[in-house]
Amino acid sequence: MSEQKKSSEPSGHVHGPDCKHDHDHGGHAHGHGEPHVHGPGCNHGPALAAVKPAGKFAFKELKLVGPAKAEKHVHGPDCKHDHDHGGHAHGHEEKHVHGPDCNHDHGHDQHEHGPGCDHDHGHGDGHHHHPKPKRIRPPGHRPAEGGGVALQLDLEGALPGETDDAGRFQKLELALEAHRGVTDVHLRRDSGHAEVCIHYKPEVVSASDLITAAQRTGAEVAERYKHQTWFVRGMTSADSATAIEHGLGKLKGVLSASVAYASERLVVEYDSEEVTLKDVEAKAKALGYALEVPTSGHACSHHAHGGGLAPLLEMPLVGVAGVLLVAGWLLERFTKVPALVPTLVWALSMASGGFFAIRGSVKSLLQLRIDIETMMVVAALGAAVLGAWFEGAFLLFLFAAGHALEHRAMDRARRSIESLGALRPDVARVRRGGDVVEVPVGDVQRGERIVVRPGDRVALDGIIREGKSSLEQAAITGESIPVAKKPGDEVFSGTINCEGMLEVEVTRLSSESVLARVVDMVAEAEAQKGPNQRFAQRLERTVAPLVMIGAVVFPVVLVLLGTPVKEAILRAVALLVAASPCALAISTPSAVLSAVAAAARGGVLVKGGIYLELLSKVNAIAFDKTGTLTVGKPKLLTAAPAQGVSREELLGTSAAVEALSAHPLAKAVVDAAAEGGIQAPAGSDLEAIHGKGIRGKVAGAVVDVGSLGLFEGEAVPAEISAEVQKLEEAGQTTMVVRKAGRYLGVLGVADTLRSGARNVIQTLKESGIQSTVMLSGDNARVAKSIAAQVGLDEARAPLMPADKVTAVREMGRKGSVAMVGDGVNDAPALAAAAVGVAMGGAGSDAALETADVVLMSDDLSRLPFALGLAREATRVMQQNLVISLGISAILIIAAVFGLTQISHAVVLHEGSTLLVVANGLRLLTIRPQAMKPAPAPAVGVQPVAG
Numbered sequence: 001m002s003e004q005k006k007s008s009e010p011s012g013h014v015h016g017p018d019c020k021h022d023h024d025h026g027g028h029a030h031g032h033g034e035p036h037v038h039g040p041g042c043n044h045g046p047a048l049a050a051v052k053p054a055g056k057f058a059f060k061e062l063k064l065v066g067p068a069k070a071e072k073h074v075h076g077p078d079c080k081h082d083h084d085h086g087g088h089a090h091g092h093e094e095k096h097v098h099g100p101d102c103n104h105d106h107g108h109d110q111h112e113h114g115p116g117c118d119h120d121h122g123h124g125d126g127h128h129h130h131p132k133p134k135r136i137r138p139p140g141h142r143p144a145e146g147g148g149v150a151l152q153l154d155l156e157g158a159l160p161g162e163t164d165d166a167g168r169f170q171k172l173e174l175a176l177e178a179h180r181g182v183t184d185v186h187l188r189r190d191s192g193h194a195e196v197c198i199h200y201k202p203e204v205v206s207a208s209d210l211i212t213a214a215q216r217t218g219a220e221v222a223e224r225y226k227h228q229t230w231f232v233r234g235m236t237s238a239d240s241a242t243a244i245e246h247g248l249g250k251l252k253g254v255l256s257a258s259v260a261y262a263s264e265r266l267v268v269e270y271d272s273e274e275v276t277l278k279d280v281e282a283k284a285k286a287l288g289y290a291l292e293v294p295t296s297g298h299a300c301s302h303h304a305h306g307g308g309l310a311p312l313l314e315m316p317l318v319g320v321a322g323v324l325l326v327a328g329w330l331l332e333r334f335t336k337v338p339a340l341v342p343t344l345v346w347a348l349s350m351a352s353g354g355f356f357a358i359r360g361s362v363k364s365l366l367q368l369r370i371d372i373e374t375m376m377v378v379a380a381l382g383a384a385v386l387g388a389w390f391e392g393a394f395l396l397f398l399f400a401a402g403h404a405l406e407h408r409a410m411d412r413a414r415r416s417i418e419s420l421g422a423l424r425p426d427v428a429r430v431r432r433g434g435d436v437v438e439v440p441v442g443d444v445q446r447g448e449r450i451v452v453r454p455g456d457r458v459a460l461d462g463i464i465r466e467g468k469s470s471l472e473q474a475a476i477t478g479e480s481i482p483v484a485k486k487p488g489d490e491v492f493s494g495t496i497n498c499e500g501m502l503e504v505e506v507t508r509l510s511s512e513s514v515l516a517r518v519v520d521m522v523a524e525a526e527a528q529k530g531p532n533q534r535f536a537q538r539l540e541r542t543v544a545p546l547v548m549i550g551a552v553v554f555p556v557v558l559v560l561l562g563t564p565v566k567e568a569i570l571r572a573v574a575l576l577v578a579a580s581p582c583a584l585a586i587s588t589p590s591a592v593l594s595a596v597a598a599a600a601r602g603g604v605l606v607k608g609g610i611y612l613e614l615l616s617k618v619n620a621i622a623f624d625k626t627g628t629l630t631v632g633k634p635k636l637l638t639a640a641p642a643q644g645v646s647r648e649e650l651l652g653t654s655a656a657v658e659a660l661s662a663h664p665l666a667k668a669v670v671d672a673a674a675e676g677g678i679q680a681p682a683g684s685d686l687e688a689i690h691g692k693g694i695r696g697k698v699a700g701a702v703v704d705v706g707s708l709g710l711f712e713g714e715a716v717p718a719e720i721s722a723e724v725q726k727l728e729e730a731g732q733t734t735m736v737v738r739k740a741g742r743y744l745g746v747l748g749v750a751d752t753l754r755s756g757a758r759n760v761i762q763t764l765k766e767s768g769i770q771s772t773v774m775l776s777g778d779n780a781r782v783a784k785s786i787a788a789q790v791g792l793d794e795a796r797a798p799l800m801p802a803d804k805v806t807a808v809r810e811m812g813r814k815g816s817v818a819m820v821g822d823g824v825n826d827a828p829a830l831a832a833a834a835v836g837v838a839m840g841g842a843g844s845d846a847a848l849e850t851a852d853v854v855l856m857s858d859d860l861s862r863l864p865f866a867l868g869l870a871r872e873a874t875r876v877m878q879q880n881l882v883i884s885l886g887i888s889a890i891l892i893i894a895a896v897f898g899l900t901q902i903s904h905a906v907v908l909h910e911g912s913t914l915l916v917v918a919n920g921l922r923l924l925t926i927r928p929q930a931m932k933p934a935p936a937p938a939v940g941v942q943p944v945a946g
Contacts, residue, residue: 136154136156136157136831137154137156137157137195137828137831137832138154138805138828138831139151139152139153139154139207139211140152140195141207144184144197144199148183148199149199149200149201149202150197150198150199150200151197151198151200151207151210151211151214152188152195152196152197152198153195153196153198153211153214154194154195154196154831155169155187155194155195155196156194157218158172158196158214158218159172159218159221159222160222161227162194162227162269163194164187164194164256164258165186165187166255166256166258166269167225167227167255167256167269168221168222168225168227168255168256168269169187169196170255171221171225171255172185172196172217172218172221173185173186175217175220175221176196176198176213176214176217179205179210179213179217180204180205181200181201181204181205181210182198182199182200182205182210183199183200183201184198184199185197185198185199196214198210198214224271224272224273225255225269225270225271225272226269226270226272227267227268227269227270228267228268228270228277228280229265229266229267229293229294230265230266230268230281230284230291230292230293230294231264231265231266231291231292231293231294232244232259232264232265232266232284232289232290232291232292233264233289233290233291233292234288234289234290235259235261235264235289236314236356236359236360236403240259240261240289240360241259241260241261242259242364242369242371243287243360243363243364243367243369243371244257244259244266244284244287244289245257245258245259246367246369247283247284247286247287247363247367248266248268248280248283248284248287250367251275251279251280251283252274252275253270253271253273253274253275253279254268254269254270254271254275254280255269255270255271256268256269257269260589261589265294266284266291268280287363288359288363313355314356314400314403314404314407315404317352317353317355317356317400318352318353318397318400318401318404320349320352321349321350321352321353321354321393321396321397321400322349322353322397322401324345324346324348324349324352324393325346325349325353325390325393325394325397327345328342328343328345328346328349328389328390328393329342329390331345332390342389343389346384346389346390346392346393347384347389347393349393349396349397350380350384350389350392350393350396353393353396353397353399353400353401354376354377354380354396354399354400355400356373356400356403357373357376357377357396357399357400357403358377360373360374361373361374361376361377361378370544370545370548371544372544372580372581372582372585374544374548375544375547375548375551375576375577375580376395376396376399376576376577376580377396378548378551378576379392379395379551379573379576379577379580379902380392380393380395380396382569382572382573382576383395383570383573383902385569386566386569386570386573388570388902391573391901391902391903391906394902394903394906395577395902395903395906398906398907398909398910399582399906399910401910402582402910402913402914405914405917423457423494423515424441424457424459424493424494424510424513424515424516425441425456425457425458425459425493426440426441427439427440427441427459428440428441428444428450428459428460429450429451429452429453429456429459430444430448430449430450430451431448431449431450431451431503432448436451441459441460441493441510442509442510442511444459444460444506444509444510445506445509446506446507446508446509447505447506448505448506449465449503449504449505449506450462450503450504450506451501451502451503451504452491452497452501452502452503452504453497453501454469454497454498454499454500454501455496455497455498456496456497457493457494457495457496457497458471458491458492458493458494458495458496458497458504459493460493460504460506460508460509460510460513461490461491461492461493461506461507461508461512461513461514462490462491462504462505462506462507462508463488463489463490463491463504463505463507464485464486464487464488464489464490464491464502464503464504465487465503465504465505466487466502466503467487467500467501467502467503468484468485468486468487468499468500468502469484469485469497469498469499469500469501469502470482470483470484470485470498470499471483471485471491471495471496471497471498472495472496472498473492473495473857482498485502490507491504492513492514492515493508493510493513493514493515493516494513494515535881539581539584543579543581543584544580544581547575547576547579547580547581548576550575550579551572551573551575551576551579552572554568554571554572554575554896555568555569555571555572556568558571558572567898570902571895571896571898573902574891574894574895574900574901574902574905575892575895575896577891577895577902577905577906577909578888578891578892578894578895578900578905578908578909579888579891579892579895580888580909581884581888582909582910582912582913583880583883583884583887583888583909583912583913583915583916584881584884584885584888586913586916586917587877587880587881587883587884587916587920588609588877588880588881589920590880590916590917590919590920590921591873591876591877591880591919591920591923592608592609592612592873592877592920593920594873594920594921594922594923594924595609595612595869595870595872595873595876595923596608596609596612597924598869598923598924598925598926598927599866599869601927602862602865602869602926602927602928603855603856603857603859603862603928604853604854604855604856604862604865604866604869605853605854605856606852606853606866606870607851607852607853607854608852611835611852611853611870612869612870612873612874613870613874613877614816614834614835614852615818615835615852615853615866615867615870615871616867616870616871616873616874617816617834618769618816618817618818618834618835618867619768619769619770619771619815619816619817620769620770620771620772620773620811620814620815620816620817620818621764621769621771621772621773621817621818621819621820621863622773622774622775622804622807622808622811622817622818622819622820622829622833623772623773623774623775623792623819623820623821624774624775624776624804624819624820624821624822624829625751625774625775625776625777625778625783625786625797626751626776626777626778626822627821627822627839627840628754628820628821628822628839628860629753629754629757629774629786629790629860630751630752630753630754630786631751631752631753631754632664632751632822633664633751633752634664634665634668634733634749634750634751635668635671635672635749635750635751635752636668636669636671636672636747636748636749637732637748637749637750638727638732638746638747638748639651639672639745639747639748640723640727640745640746640747640748641744641745642717642719642720642743642744642745643719645744645745647676648676648678649744650737650744650745650747651669651672651673651676651678651680651747652673652678652679652680652681653680653681653698653703653737653739653744654669654673654703654705654735654737654744654747655669655670655672655673655674655678655680656680656681656682656683656696656698656703657683657686657694657695657696657698657703657705658670658694658705659680659683660683660684660686660696661686661694665733665735665749666694668749669735669747669749681698681699682698683696683697683698683703684696684697684698685697689706689710692706692707692709692710693705693706693707693709693710693735694706698739701739701740702739702740703737703738703739703740704736704737704738704739705735705736705737705738705747706735706736707734707735707736707779708721708724708734708736710736711736711738716736716743717743720736720743720745720746723745723746724736724746725781727746727748728779728781728782729781729785730748730785731750731781731782731785731786731789732748732749732750732782733748733749733750733778733779733782734746734747734748734749735747735749750782751786753786753789753790754858754860756860756861757790757860758789758790758791759861760860760861760863760864761790761791761792762791763864764863764864764867765791767864767867767868769867770815771793771794771811771814771815772791772792772793772794773792773793773794773795773796773807773811774786774787774792774794774795774796774797775796775797775799775803775804775807775808775819775829776795776796776797776798776799777797777798777799777800778797778798779797779798780795780797780798782797783795783796783797783798784797804828804829805828805829805831805832807829808829808832808833809832812832812833812834816834816835817833817834818833818834818835818836818837818853819832819833819835819836819837820837820838820839820863821836821837821838821839822838822839822840830851830852835852835853836851836852836853837851837852837853837854837855837863837866838851838853838854838855839855839858839860840855840856840857840858853866861928862928864929865928865929868926869923869926872923872926873923876919876920876922876923879919880916880919880920883912883915883916883919884912884913884916887908887909887912888909888912891905891908891909
């Protein structure tokens with residue numbers, strides 16, 4: 001993490017037990033109850049606006065925010081607990097005070113959750129979930145691209161919500177470049193994510209001072225320069241998007257306007273001191289488009305009237321244009337009417353087929369722009385002026401028909417996303433007093449209880465308080481097999497109650513539900529453009545004006561070379577049609593939208609086209625152990641008492657101390673004692689020894705439980721050491737138990753491998769993944785045993801969270817690496833990888849926010865599906881680029897040499913547009929392949945395979 005400058009500037013604010021401020025203690029650590037001095041490193045939340053220096057922004061990791069709970073344990077500011085180490089350090093009593101470098105992961109029964117809490121929260125009573133901030137990657141210090149010293153800061157940390165180098169980023173760039181010692185600032189993406197790269201002179205300014213300055217400047221820019229997202233209604237083509245961007249871009253105070261045509265989304269970055277949102281909406285209305293603030297959980301506008309991108313009149317006008325086109329041809333061919341009659345019929349056909357294109361081209365010309373619609377209208381009018389009325393009408397008819405079919409096709413992809421949100425009921429049956437009343441889901445508050453009858457869909461996310469049943473969760477996880485649920489288990493909006501009556505306490509509002517957030521993220525995925533998308537967009541915007549210039553110059557050259565004027569102009573019109581980049585404009589959005597929709601229906605959330613492309617390039621995958629390759633619910637497998645000690649004494653003594661902790665390993669010991677009918681005595685005075693174990697008292701005697709590292713420097717009996725080695729070689733995590741200086745024995749605990757984990761790893765290797773590595777905080781023997789059982793190439797252990805980041809970066813030097821974890825304790829490693837993949841997103845807010853790709857269920861078999869879909873989507877994007885550019889190139893050559901007529905060029909041109917759309921839509925048909933589940937051996941019991 002970044003260094004912070006300290007200050008002795010007093011504030012007079014003292015933190016007490018009820019203080020709930022958001023501390024980013026980059027340079028200070030304190031417990032609750034001691035005086036606090038505010039300085040540049042202090043980063044309180046909004047509640048301290050009056051005492052916090054203006055413009056401070058923290059580059060910090062994901063914080064999980066929850067309500068406070070009374071407890072005796074005092075955590076320091078950056079408490080990040082992690083128990084996945086050889087032994088375990090846990091416990092929540094007063095004697096252990098966590099400081100800024102604490103990296104534990106423990107249960108939360110007695111833990112006060114505050115804004116700085118970085119834990120994976122269970123879903124016990126009264127714990128409500130709120131949207132979490134996005135993960136912030138730590139600063140990096142890679143060399144500048146051209147040599148020299150450079151500092152890289154995560155773009156999301158510098159400017160929340162920023163995705164490109166336009167608009168707000170330019171303001172940040174100018175402000176940072178004015179800083180002493182800074183030589184250049186630009187956006188950098190070579191690490192797989194967007195970073196602010198700052199080139200500087202270390203002899204003039206230090207990295208810590210520069211980070212502080214960047215934080216302050218970023219906060220100032222973010223405070224003044226805002227961004228807003230809207231639905232856009234009234235777009236008739238991809239050119240409409242360009243018209244909106246151009247028109248709004250000229251409005252004073254608007255920094256940038258970006259339209260994602262396929263998803264109908266507009267994102268505007270603006271100066272809040274110069275322009276208001278109403279000004280933007282008024283300008284859009286003047287351009288002929290209506291803006292609508294999106295509703296959470298909806299991929300489509302509420303006012304799309306069933307047409308979405310396709311206006312209601314589009315298909316009828318295309319039909320009329322086609323009828324008139326044929327009628328004019330029949331009149332000219334088979335009747336003796338005056339030539340003016342079919343000409344008038346074709347003119348009407350042009351007006352009908354070209355209605356939206358003409359309207360769009362007028363808007364473009366008023367903005368002094370040239371786009372695809374303008375090119376098509378000019379080509380049609382040019383043909384008509386030369387007497388080729390049929391060709392002109394045919395051109396606009398096919399152009400309109402192509403756009404109409406394109407709109408329908410794109411709507412199919414968008415509606416497939418919207419259909420996810422449609423699974424959520426509109427009303428909930430809420431228990432109020434002694435009655436059950438139907439209430440709109442938007443009016444139900446957290447803490448209220450809803451009744452879910454058998455066969456009903458769950459209306460809101462919550463926790464079962466009464467009843468047992470099985471729920472089909474395909475809407476969230478993609479898994480159609482019902483899952484058994486009991487009181488205390490979490491349920492999700494949109495899932496189906498298959499059996500008994502349930503009473504559920506609501507923990508998330510309708511707009512905050514997992515289903516709503518998935519729909520929002522999928523719908524917004526198009527805005528996260530990958531290299532292929534950015535290339536197509538740049539090329540399309542460059543080609544249109546060049547083609548218009550070429551269409552003017554080309555006939556002049558032909559006439560000078562002796563070609564008749566009419567023929568020269570007709571060839572120029574054919575060139576105009578041939579070179580129009582219609583297919584190019586839609587080639588990548590169609591593939592991206594279809595791919596993310598198919599992924600969502602298969603239980604995988606992909607947050608943007610860029611992550612599809614990055615995932616397709618992955619050739620190495622790093623896996624976390626606990627909760628990823630294993631189920632994450634350890635069981636006591638071995639209780640080996642020392643000579644002269646009974647099993648009951650060993651388990652009873654250890655359970656007495658472990659009962660004071662909520663750590664999974666502690667729970668395994670306590671559960672084993674209870675199952676064996678062993679009554680554990682009362683324990684007290686729990687103290688955690690970080691990374692090694694715990695210490696407490698039983699009947700006044702000190703009891704130590706932990707790894708051998710807890711007893712380092714002491715004479716451990718040989719039989720104890722031998723038993724530890726034996727159990728660890730069998731893949732078990734060991735805990736040595738000592739009471740009042742007397743060694744009672746060794747406990748062996750092991751997790752359970754996920755069903756089919758070995759098959760998944762094998763499938764990944766067969767698909768071309770060259771390296772599979774496990775990164776674990778457990779001891780090396782246990783890690784290697786598990787790695788061997790699932791067929792991984794390598795196991796690295798024991799690793800602290802920072803060590804996992806280093807390992808991921810090291811792997812990244814050899815190729816593109818993906819990190820698969822639970823999205824909480826692995827957040828830094830997920831951020832360091834080219835693609836972060838989180839497991840179990842349906843039950844984890846952190847996983848939804850921290851990863852680039854989320855497997856919504858705990859089904860590891862979705863990983864090969866996601867990888868295969870990403871590769872196929874990238875191939876489709878590349879195919880579409882080749883198709884659109886290739887056909888245009890052939891038509892251009894044919895038009896230049898007079899080898900094609902206008903009608904031929906029109907058919908091939910519009911045909912290529914429909915072809916790339918259809919090619920993209922076929923991604924919607926991809927489904928996860930069923931994998932045969934492998935037996936789930938308990939680690940250390942089953943023999944090592946492979």
